[in-house]
Amino acid sequence: MSPPQIELRGVQVRYPGDVWALRGVDLAVGRGEFVAIVGLSGAGKSTLLRTVNRLVEPTAGTVWFEGEDLTAASPARLMEVRQQIGMIFQTFNLVKRSSVFRNVLAGRVGRVSTWRALLGLFSRTDLEVAFDALRKLEIHDKAFVRADALSGGQQQRVGIARALAQEPKVILADEPVASLDPPTSHMVMRDLRRINQEGITVLINLHFIDLAREYAQRIVGLRQGQVVYDGPAEAVDDATFEQIYGRALRADDFRGAAG
Amino acid sequence: MKTRAILAGVAAGGLYAWSAAAIGVSPRVLWEGLPNFFALLGDMFPPNWAVLPVLVEPIVQTLQMALVGTTQGALLAVPLILLASRNVARQAWLYYAARGLLNLLRTIPELLYAAILVAVVGIGPFAGILALTVFSMAVIAKLTSESLEAIDPGPLEALEAAGANRLKTVRYAVVPQVLPTYLSYTLFVFEINVRVSFILGLVGAGGIGQVLLTALNLFRYQSALAIIVVTLGAVVLIDTLSVRVRQRLV
Numbered sequence: 001m002s003p004p005q006i007e008l009r010g011v012q013v014r015y016p017g018d019v020w021a022l023r024g025v026d027l028a029v030g031r032g033e034f035v036a037i038v039g040l041s042g043a044g045k046s047t048l049l050r051t052v053n054r055l056v057e058p059t060a061g062t063v064w065f066e067g068e069d070l071t072a073a074s075p076a077r078l079m080e081v082r083q084q085i086g087m088i089f090q091t092f093n094l095v096k097r098s099s100v101f102r103n104v105l106a107g108r109v110g111r112v113s114t115w116r117a118l119l120g121l122f123s124r125t126d127l128e129v130a131f132d133a134l135r136k137l138e139i140h141d142k143a144f145v146r147a148d149a150l151s152g153g154q155q156q157r158v159g160i161a162r163a164l165a166q167e168p169k170v171i172l173a174d175e176p177v178a179s180l181d182p183p184t185s186h187m188v189m190r191d192l193r194r195i196n197q198e199g200i201t202v203l204i205n206l207h208f209i210d211l212a213r214e215y216a217q218r219i220v221g222l223r224q225g226q227v228v229y230d231g232p233a234e235a236v237d238d239a240t241f242e243q244i245y246g247r248a249l250r251a252d253d254f255r256g257a258a259g
Numbered sequence: 260m261k262t263r264a265i266l267a268g269v270a271a272g273g274l275y276a277w278s279a280a281a282i283g284v285s286p287r288v289l290w291e292g293l294p295n296f297f298a299l300l301g302d303m304f305p306p307n308w309a310v311l312p313v314l315v316e317p318i319v320q321t322l323q324m325a326l327v328g329t330t331q332g333a334l335l336a337v338p339l340i341l342l343a344s345r346n347v348a349r350q351a352w353l354y355y356a357a358r359g360l361l362n363l364l365r366t367i368p369e370l371l372y373a374a375i376l377v378a379v380v381g382i383g384p385f386a387g388i389l390a391l392t393v394f395s396m397a398v399i400a401k402l403t404s405e406s407l408e409a410i411d412p413g414p415l416e417a418l419e420a421a422g423a424n425r426l427k428t429v430r431y432a433v434v435p436q437v438l439p440t441y442l443s444y445t446l447f448v449f450e451i452n453v454r455v456s457f458i459l460g461l462v463g464a465g466g467i468g469q470v471l472l473t474a475l476n477l478f479r480y481q482s483a484l485a486i487i488v489v490t491l492g493a494v495v496l497i498d499t500l501s502v503r504v505r506q507r508l509v
Contacts, residue, residue, distance in 0.1 A: 055420055082422035089417065093413030093416055094417075095431070106418060109418065110427075112427075114427060118426060141351075164290070166422075259500055
């Protein structure tokens with residue numbers, strides 16, 4: 001078996017005030033996998049995702065990306081690795097008053113030298129890659145509209161396009177559909193599945209059971225900062241989720257059908 | 260609670276009575292001075308419009324002082340804005356140093372800067388421009404850094420996650436969010452500076468204020484009134500224009 005693309009070994013994260021977010025997580029993700037991390041809010045999903053690109057520094061343990069110990073990487077090296085890892089967010093994290101295209105172009109900034117970036121001098125390739133990303137998500141006709149003029153689903157697609165503009169090997173998605181309605185949620189999930197089928201590894205935080213089961217290949221259950229389940233999505237049933245959540249399932253654990 | 264309020268009221272009243280008595284505030288003095296006021300007003304009429312051509316140059320000079328002072332201050336404010344914002348500045352000591360400097364600079368009134376700088380670089384518009392620069396820098400940096408601390412942190416996180424360094428993050432996540440506010444505050448400070456630069460002449464820092472001071476010292480009250488009217492017109496005109504532009508910005 002080839003070595004995993006992403007590997008967490010004994011990762012702990014403790015926030016000031018003795019608040020434990022992760023209590024020793026071991027996780028290995030192979031190239032091209034579509035992995036959903038599920039768990040209640042507060043279980044440590046967001047923290048786990050952010051240790052992968054070191055937006056959150058582990059208090060103990062190591063994080064490996066393609067055979068390299070990221071926890072030992074220099075700041076400059078870390079920035080290079082981050083360029084290969086796209087990230088999308090629950091609240092989209094777009095600059096609301098900038099145009100859609102400007103926002104997507106921000107995904108190229110890591111590859112551009114600092115002085116060129118400051119002057120806004122992007123190469124032809126940068127512009128083309130950014131525009132292609134928009135076209136792939138079918139929002140290129142909105143390229144020069146202000147980001148906050150778009151609907152939530154469209155804004156999340158801009159967020160995905162920004163991540164794709166990085167030409168990433170991995171996409172980290174932190175609750176990308178939590179602020180969207182059911183039909184739009186399925187649209188965004190299908191976008192992510194399509195991207196995954198093109199060979200990009202997808203690691204996604206979800207708290208909707210039905211979405212995790214429908215779109216992910218593998219499900220990792222997190223409870224109080226520990227991995228309590230790890231297995232293929234087909235093998236998971238309601239009882240497994242009740243075990244992960246530590247309580248009976250409720251209606252709001254499901255996103256619902258596309259309608 | 261109630262007794263405390265009464266005590267505070269009595270204390271405030273006592274302090275007022277004590278200060279007013281010491282300084283000699285009395286309605287009678289004001290009343291007895293009124294004839295002098297009307298006499299002065301009478302001396303001022305009719306305004307001496309013949310001085311108008313001579314006023315053009317000092318008025319333009321005054322506006323130039325405000326323009327140069329505001330521009331220099333706005334540019335010098337940029338690094339201070341970034342250092343004085345907790346969500347951008349990484350080093351705590353730099354943040355506190357920048358904050359401290361801004362608070363210190365802001366407590367000193369422009370007129371005091373001008374008076375000190377006149378002593379340093381001599382009488383004339385240069386002292387005025389320096390005073391306006393320092394004042395503008397402090398006010399723009401203070402106000403803008405406060406808005407900067409309230410911007411949406413999401414884009415900063417996104418840029419950092421995409422492998423952008425600090426400068427790139429500022430350029431693509433911070434600048435677009437804060438630029439309209441920065442420009443708006445710069446115009447606001449320009450409005451203040453136009454008014455202040457008219458007065459700066461009174462401490463010898465050049466411009467129309469200095470012309471007014473001379474006229475008053477030579478008892479040329481009719482010319483003084485013409486100067487005051489023209490100054491007032493110019494201030495109102497610039498204020499109106501600037502407010503319009505600012506409304507469009509944000």
